[in-house]
Amino acid sequence: MIHFVLLISRQGKVRLTKWYSPYTQKERTKVIRELSGVILSRGPKLCNFVEWRGLKVVYKRYASLYFCMCIDADDNELETLEIIHHFVEILDRYFGNVCELDLIFNFHKAYYILDEVLIAGELQESSKKSVARVIAAQDTLVENAKEQAGSITNMIAQATK
């Protein structure tokens, strides 16, 4: 299973964290500090796996962002790389050529997408299209609700003018 997902920028800033195993706030900070030290210092030609505390961290760099997933020692590392890529491709389609700034300002959307890809540290959907579809449907729901709320506020505003 995937114990946690981390997105770290090249400067070591955290862009997204998702914990599927219980870690206290203190442990989380420590894990992030430890791993960003290890991963950011690795050269470009090395393999994408780091053995860490009896687990393995699979990471991949996309532009300025490192996508890291921590898995059990006997999980399939190559598959995890594929899951990371799967997630990145979905993000890319959603934001249209995704960049770090998209993930900073729309961090909640990145989380929504991640929640459609993984649950309980396990992959839930292998079709990018279907993830895109449900995210779009949910965004529409939110938009509609906002519009409705907007029109009500307008009506109130006009009535009380």
Add this chain to the structure above:
Amino acid sequence: MQNLMKALGPGQSGGLKMGTRLRDMIRAVRACKTAAEERGVIAKECANLRNAFKENDQDYRHRNVAKLMFIHMLGYPTHFGQMECLKLIASGGFPEKRIGYLGLMLLLDERQEVLMLVTNSLKNDLNHKNQFIAGLALCALGNICSAEMARDLAPEVEKLLHNNNSYIRKKAALCSVRIVRKVPDLIEYFTNPAVGLLTDKHHGVLIAAVKLCHELCQNSEAALEQMRKQVQTLVRILKNMVVSGYAPEYDVGGITDPFLQIRVLRLLRFVGKGDADSSDVMSDILAQVATNTEGNKNAGNAILYECVLTIMAIEAIGGLRVLAVNILGRFLANRDNNIRYVALNTLVKVVSVDTQAVQRHRTTIVECVKDSDVSIRRRALELVYALVNQSNVKALTKELLEYLKVSDQEFKSDLTAKICSLVQKFAPEKQWYIDQHILVMAEPGNYVKEEVLRTLIVVISNATELHGYTVRQLYRAMQRWSGQEGLAQVALWCIGEYGEMLINHLNELPGEEPLTVTESDAVDVIETVIKDVRSSSNTQAFALTALLKLSSRFSSTTQRIKDLIKPHKGSLTLELQQRSIEFGAILNRHDNIKGQLVERMPVLDEATYVSKKADGTGIALAADGKRATPVVGGDILANGGPKQETTNTLIDLLNLDADETPVNEPRKSAGDHLLSLLGVDPLSDSNVGTAPSVGTSSDNVLMDILSLGTPAASTAPSSSTSLFPPAPPADPFAGLGTAAPVDPFAPAGGNAPRKTSLLDELDVLPQVSRKTSLLDDLGPAVPKDKGSLLDGLDTIPIVPATTSAYPTVTALETSGLKVLFDFVKPPGNPQSTVIKASYINLSPSPYTDFIFQAAVPKFLQLQLEPASGSVLPASGGGVITQTINVTNTMHGQKSLLMKLRIIYKVDGQDKVEQGQVNNFPQGL
């Protein structure tokens, strides 16, 4: 309306309540140039958020929670907003719920009590008619539910497994994975629905269902049985993907849904393991996957990797295995580091199944040990370690040693430990064993562990014919010494022990390069080490002992050795100071006995060491958990190890006696320590085994003790007592100091042979000697014998050799009077003891009509001889002595006990002193 009212209301900051937009806050944080600035922005934002939460602001609650999540991600505390998430979840609209659930998953985890409050909302949302709201609830439950919630909501989730919407089904299946992980009792409950999902058409549902089945099988034998009936279904799922054409929705680099394929393969592995029938059913499709999957992309390799693991795990036929091993061979030759990593990782698992197949790739694997990537190196090293056997150990060790020279710092300790353990395990001959260790130790840095050094010393000690060779090799290695502690310690030990072989070319092996060393060259080596700032105090202690040993082997360098030992008299390290003072005393004042004192160590018993090392626990415990050094402990001590090891030697000595005489006396302090050791010591019947090895030096103490111990049953307890007199009542060493006027030889009646045996004793019992000299030297209260090791020592260790003396005991001490007891044990009668009492007047006026009276418990018989006089001169100007004969009828069970009454006249006035003596030495 509400907004308007708030804006118009009396609140002092109506505008602020609305706060900034999320986007603006993120911008503000990003604009911060320093961490302090960022903290300021966050603090201000948090204050606003707290206010908003307090005022129960509904309109901007979702935005506020979103801000809080961002703040949380930056690592600031956000517990104050947890309740807001619950409120959002409880509200009706999708947007609020969406952000509320996200906040719940980010800000809380399963250990927070608050989470329980959300159970009811979750229950409602799980049954919501909007699929997305139900999906949110399932997702939250799957990601953070606690065991209690899992139990409460399992029925709802199970119901959703049969939902006609695939979006709900797949989420419910993964949610069930979490539930059975948290509450394994529920496995049975989920087994049937999980199996039912395996026939689903939707890939998302299949992925989740296969995972759920895997989870169930892992934890339940019944579920596994049921799954074995479904192998056909699983094979069909896999087959559909392998043979089907292009499926755009699930295509990854020309492969149909690698994720699902991998999951099915993994479940097959679990089902097929140990079950020949299932294995048989799946072998066709496995062969198909292994041959048809393209290995040019990562996705394909991921499947191949999983497939190989499955083939190696199930009861596969030989042909299939060959296929798998070939794939691994291809992986290993791949240029991609990821693939090579995976290959090495898999080969470690294969090595136990098929060693031959892995041995074929040995050269490639050894190359990988030198890879630039630490992950690959680790895997490769692990694999090499598994591959080594008697036949290839030389070649592989050579490779590893070469690599050790160039490897990273962080990697060296791992590698060193591995090399040493391989050499220990597979070394074909001792010379090679020693050579390899010297090579490893000669590497810069201190990576060789102490146990390894100790084992090495035992091995060297046993390889009698290699002593000369070893010491010369070590001498050569020391010529290029650059601070390696391990090398220095072993080399110094050997030079100390076998120094003369260095000079005299003894035991030269055929083909050995001749080496000319003078006595002063050998001392040079020690000097280098002792004067080097990199040497630890431990190493310096080795050096001091080596010097002492050499002082009797080399005649021309005595003055130099003295000069080298001297400076440490002022060392701040207690150990070094002690050694320096003691050794100085031996060199300066006891030249005549020095030769015997620094005899070569007897050969260390290898078998004993190994068995003790394996047992370990007892000794490790006794040595205060610091050093698990059994027999070798003793030897290293003689050469430099710290004190605890002395104890071990003693034990070994005592042990030989103790197995004949059960030690049942209660012991205190050090004695206690001994007792506990004796209790756990696995060696208690090794008498016979150890004796011959000891026999090398005829007048060795070990022999002394042994030979004495066998006939006289009382020796064991008595010797142990003398070595460790009971501390609490009256420190025997302190007593010694004050007893200085009494001739230490007196009680035993000194004679020449005893002297020798005493000094032999010194070789094995440095703890006692050290302690004494320390007292003599440091105790300001002690008047005489500064720095005299042997004077202090005399009274004590004579005992085990002659079985006649015990430390002097201060029986009574008041402001004006002191009573000292010396003990003599008449030979042949362990029950009786002769006490020589001496009375000293400490006051300025003389005592007259001095009468000493004593009373004892029933188990003792007492006989008082007439005293030497009845007048005691003032200020210690004279002594009255008196002999007391005591017979202990419960010898070995109870120790002596005595009540004293002393009556005398001072200036015409009667005085009475009373007291109880319970500080008799043990074993009387």
